[in-house]
Amino acid sequence: MELLVISLFCFALLLCVLLNFSILYALVGGLCIFLLYGVQKGFTWRQMIRMSFAGVKTAKNVLLTFFLIGILTALWRAAGTIPTIVCYASSLFQPSLFLLMSFLLNCVVSVLTGTAFGTAATMGVICATMAVTMGIPLVLVGGTVLSGVYFGDRCSPVSTSALLVAELTDTNIFENIRKMLKTALLPFLASCFVYLLIGFFTPHGGAVMDLVPLFGREFQLHWIALLPAVLILGLSVFRVSVKLSMSLSILTAIPICLLLQRISIRNCVVFAIFGYRAQDTEVAAMLNGGGIISMLRVAAIVCLSSAYSGIFHQTGLLDGIRCKILALGKRFTPYAAMLCTSALTGLVACNQTLTILLTHQLCREDESDPQTLAIQLENTAVVVAPLIPWSIAGAVPLASVGAPTVSILLAVFLYLLPIYRLFLSFLEKRRQPQTS
Known part of the structure; x- marks a missing residue:
């Protein structure tokens, strides 16, 4: 059910992008979807509203x-x-x-x-x-x-x-x-x-x-x-x-x-x-x-996406995904799993802070060394969030300078850093059996 809920939200986002509608429509729709999910899980409407406002308060x-x-x-x-x-x-x-x-x-x-x-x-x-x-x-x-x-x-x-x-x-x-x-x-x-x-x-x-x-x-x-x-x-x-x-x-x-x-x-x-x-x-x-x-639109995006964080935390919507991420890290590399996770959480979070929080929440068990975990978060969630077209992480800077959204494709450093680290993670994993 959790996968269906997230898929519906991602579909709403994609539809708004393809039809050139404001992303706010998808975010409002996503909030309704997540509220209905919480009610289906046994929470009252009052509890769900409180969860939403608790998330918004964190964005003040x-x-x-x-x-x-x-x-x-x-x-x-x-x-x-x-x-x-x-x-x-x-x-x-x-x-x-x-x-x-x-x-x-x-x-x-x-x-x-x-x-x-x-x-x-x-x-x-x-x-x-x-x-x-x-x-x-x-x-x-x-x-x-x-x-x-x-x-x-x-x-x-x-x-x-x-x-x-x-x-x-x-x-x-x-x-x-x-x-x-x-x-x-x-x-x-x-x-x-x-x-x-x-x-x-x-x-x-x-x-x-x-x-x-x-x-x-x-x-x-x-x-x-x-x-x-x-x-x-x-x-x-x-x-x-x-x-x-x-x-x-x-x-x-x-x-x-x-x-x-x-x-x-x-x-x-x-x-x-x-x-x-x-x-x-x-x-x-x-x-x-x-x-x-000029900041009203992005402020609305922050309020809506921050409301999500309160709902996710209380309803456990993302708990089932954590096991799949652990399996992905074992099959490939922990960095590869975190990079994929940050891209997915960035699609849903719509801002950098929530992307970092969700990525850490989902991937912290996949990396035991705190220092390595910190650098991996910096090389994934922090730089991936601005590459999501509807995320305020990229939308606000581009709106400030008056550049179009397609400028994201030319943010060279934000692509080269995670790709370079991904290559090194596979290289390190390949060398491990030879040194063991």
């Missing part, structure tokens, strides 16, 4: 982060932070090297901030804006941004996913990071080479245009406008909470909007809620966006 910090990201992305635009950075940085890059630089810049910022969403909302947006001025397709930039933001989200000491994995496996986060960097070295270098190669063969509009006259029609381009970005990067070095860093950056951007850009308080509030809207049509094509309203 994520929802607050979305709220801050929406405001941050709008006010960074309104304050002239993003236009000023773009004007300064555009002279440093050649179009043929842009994809590589976009990947590396997002890697660096995500390591400093520890957040994929925050990095996409800041450096990702900057890279996307520069790409538009160079005539570089956003579908390519979306892939580099997605790869870069999850490189740091995976191995930053201030990353919530890295801290979660360390807590679940009872391991030291800094030892985990050391091993993560070691296991990711070759996939990282290979990703750099791929983006360099694609960059050389990507058509573009030629040299970077002089953006100062264009943005100067809408903004006062002054170094003071850089303060919100400098602040959030500086605070991340001292491991200040991401939410606190974002809040302080927002508070810094407000007086810059008022005093430097001459924006009224009323318009600041409107931008924060509904997103920035430039008066100049050319500037609007590059910069419009952000705002709390």
Whole structure:
């Protein structure tokens, strides 16, 4: 029965993708399916509703982060932070090297901030804006941004996913990071080479245009406008909470909007809620966006998928699958079993946190060494979740930069890392009989 329930949900997801319907329809349908399953198992409707709300409560910090990201992305635009950075940085890059630089810049910022969403909302947006001025397709930039933001989200000491994995496996986060960097070295270098190669063969509009006259029609381009970005990067070095860093950056951007850009308080509030809207049509094509309203869809996805976690935990819906995963690990390798599990849980969870939790819950008995279990989770669930088209792990960064969903196919690092580790796991298993 459990397999039938999960199959129905996956079918609903696939149907929405094929018919180009909002994934929210499938998630609402999935919630109904799981509630009916719980009632069929003997739980009351009241108990099932409580399970759902218990799961949603666990997502309150994520929802607050979305709220801050929406405001941050709008006010960074309104304050002239993003236009000023773009004007300064555009002279440093050649179009043929842009994809590589976009990947590396997002890697660096995500390591400093520890957040994929925050990095996409800041450096990702900057890279996307520069790409538009160079005539570089956003579908390519979306892939580099997605790869870069999850490189740091995976191995930053201030990353919530890295801290979660360390807590679940009872391991030291800094030892985990050391091993993560070691296991990711070759996939990282290979990703750099791929983006360099694609960059050389990507058509573009030629040299970077002089953006100062264009943005100067809408903004006062002054170094003071850089303060919100400098602040959030500086605070991340001292491991200040991401939410606190974002809040302080927002508070810094407000007086810059008022005093430097001459924006009224009323318009600041409107931008924060509904997103920035430039008066100049050319500037609007590059910069419009952000705002709390831009995060409503992904917030709804988080609420619904978090409700699932409460239901799964209380009803034991996934218990029967655990035995099959153990058998799969013995037949192939524990890593192969965890990789398959993370892909399946990612399809159902629709977010990275729940994917990590479910993968750990289902696979922890298949790996006795906590350190190995931690690294395997980092090399599977953490990087596989963004590759699910309807998961917010990939949808939020791509929505922040305005890239299409198909950009997931160009997130090279997120494919090379698990494939490389899968190859090594089979190689190690093949050598075991020879050394025994």
